[in-house]
Amino acid sequence: EDQVTQSPEALRLQEGESSSLNCSYTVSGLRGLFWYRQDPGKGPEFLFTLYSAGEEKEKERLKATLTKKESFLHITAPKPEDSATYLCAVQASPGTASKLTFGTGTRLQVTL
């Protein structure tokens, strides 16, 4: 069974204080690992897809990396508007549905 574990559960940072969020996964065959951002009362907003170990992607203050067992979302010099829940999800090898399995997320709060 595919499993995704995210840590920490919650993280509070001061503006400008860089940190990393972790996503550990167990999947029979990884087809893709996804990072989403979710604001309260909203649907998830796509950030990145990573497909193979060693791959990295960047967007503004965010950088996602991938190994064979985990992914990190690095946030550099965060701002209060980066406050949100960050969700990690894996898509297993193609099947009839190729559905995503989500972790429980990391709730990030960035304060002034």
Add this chain to the structure above:
Amino acid sequence: GAVVSQHPSWVICKSGTSVKIECRSLDFQATTMFWYRQFPKQSLMLMATSNEGSKATYEQGVEKDKFLINHASLTLSTLTVTSAHPEDSSFYICSARRGTNEKLFFGSGTQLSVL
């Protein structure tokens, strides 16, 4: 980017009534749509997968007679919560995918409160 519209964004209903939630892909044809449920501070739990023109595939533990899914066209899927009860109160989110390996685009969610 692709846009998925979900309606309504919130609904309050009496126990025993049925509620329909719509999910539309506005600028692409969605061969597959997914319906998720999310409780406060928890992750998204997949309820069912719907493919246009065929019956939905439900996840284990999800009552197909209670959560009716219709994917009548390539741009519209609906979820009907039948005979809703307070325990059905939750945040329901739909998502759509264009191909077999495309990222999912999510709707903005529907907060259902059953009194």
